[in-house]
Amino acid sequence: MLDLKSAVVVVTGAGRGLGAALAISLADLGCKLILCGRNAAALADVGAQILARTGNSAEQVVVDLANMDSVKAALAEIHVRQPQVDVLINNGAMWLEASEQPHSSSEVLGVIDAALSGTYLLTQGLLPALKASKRPDIVTIGSISGLPNAPLHSVSLPFYAAKHGQLALADGLRQVLKGTPVRSLCVHPPYLEDISPLDEQWQQVPERQKGQKGTNRDVVEAVVFALTRPRHISLSSIVIDTDDGGLFS
Numbered sequence: 001m002l003d004l005k006s007a008v009v010v011v012t013g014a015g016r017g018l019g020a021a022l023a024i025s026l027a028d029l030g031c032k033l034i035l036c037g038r039n040a041a042a043l044a045d046v047g048a049q050i051l052a053r054t055g056n057s058a059e060q061v062v063v064d065l066a067n068m069d070s071v072k073a074a075l076a077e078i079h080v081r082q083p084q085v086d087v088l089i090n091n092g093a094m095w096l097e098a099s100e101q102p103h104s105s106s107e108v109l110g111v112i113d114a115a116l117s118g119t120y121l122l123t124q125g126l127l128p129a130l131k132a133s134k135r136p137d138i139v140t141i142g143s144i145s146g147l148p149n150a151p152l153h154s155v156s157l158p159f160y161a162a163k164h165g166q167l168a169l170a171d172g173l174r175q176v177l178k179g180t181p182v183r184s185l186c187v188h189p190p191y192l193e194d195i196s197p198l199d200e201q202w203q204q205v206p207e208r209q210k211g212q213k214g215t216n217r218d219v220v221e222a223v224v225f226a227l228t229r230p231r232h233i234s235l236s237s238i239v240i241d242t243d244d245g246g247l248f249s
C-alpha cells in the first residue's frame, strides 16, 4: 500500500460536503491540501479544522469553475504556491434537480461549465505540475447518474449530461496520459448522506448494513483505496452501489 504522507493534493469544491470530507480525511493521512472553491469563508473554515486536527495549514484558492477567468487566475495562484501537485481531485460540480419548468441558461451553463469546461481547463493547466510528481493521480468524482443507461430519476438533463461528460473526461485522460506516470480514476457515488469526519455518525458508518444509504465516508475510503494502490494498477472506475442490484433504479 502506498503512503499518502506529504502528498500535495488539490481538491475542488472543498468548502463543504464531500469535498470538505475528502480534504479533512486526506489531511489526517498527512497530505498537504490546496483547498479550492467559490466560498472563501467556507474554505477558511475547513482550513481551520485541518490546522486544529493536524497542526498543518492548508492553502486556499478561490475558484469558480463555471468562470474561465477565475479558473485561469486559480491556476496561476496554485503554480506560485506549489510547482508540483501529486493528486488532483475534481470534486466540485453544480447540482441541478429535474424541473417541469425550463431551466435558465445560467443554470445550464453553470452545471456544464463547472463539471466540464472549468474542470477540464483546471486539469489541463495542472498537468505540468502533476507530471512533475513521482506519484501523480487525477481523481474525478462522477456519479451513478453518469453511468451508461443510468435512469434519470430526479436528476436534471444538464446534470445527467455533465456527469456522463465527466466519465468521458476521466476515460479520455487515461488514453491521453498512457505512457506517463499519471493515473486517471473515476469514482461514481450513489445518493449520499452528507456527513463529515467531525460528526459522530462518521465513526458509525462501518456498522451500516446492506441496503442502508451511502455516505461521504464511503467515497473517501474508495478514493484513498484507489490512491494507495501500487503504481502499476489503476482502479479506473469505482461504482459505489448501495444495494441497487447494479441497476441504480
Ligand SMILES: NC(=O)c1ccc[n+]([C@@H]2O[C@H](COP(=O)([O-])OP(=O)(O)OC[C@H]3O[C@@H](n4cnc5c(N)ncnc54)[C@H](OP(=O)(O)O)[C@@H]3O)[C@@H](O)[C@H]2O)c1
Pocket (backbone or CB within 6 Å): 012, 013, 014, 015, 016, 017, 018, 019, 037, 038, 039, 042, 063, 064, 065, 066, 067, 090, 091, 092, 093, 094, 095, 114, 141, 142, 143, 144, 188, 189, 190, 191, 192, 193
Ligand atoms: N451528494 C450526493 O448525493 C452525490 C451523489 C453523486 C455524486 N456526487 C458528486 O459529489 C461531488 C460533491 O458533491 P457534494 O455531495 O458535496 O454536494 P453538492 O451539493 O453537489 O456540492 C457541490 C460542490 O461543488 C462545489 N461547486 C459547485 N459549483 C461550483 C463552481 N462553479 N465552482 C467551484 N465549485 C463548485 C460546491 O461548492 P460551493 O460551496 O461553492 O457551492 C460544493 O463543494 C459533486 O461532484 C457531486 O456531483 C454527489
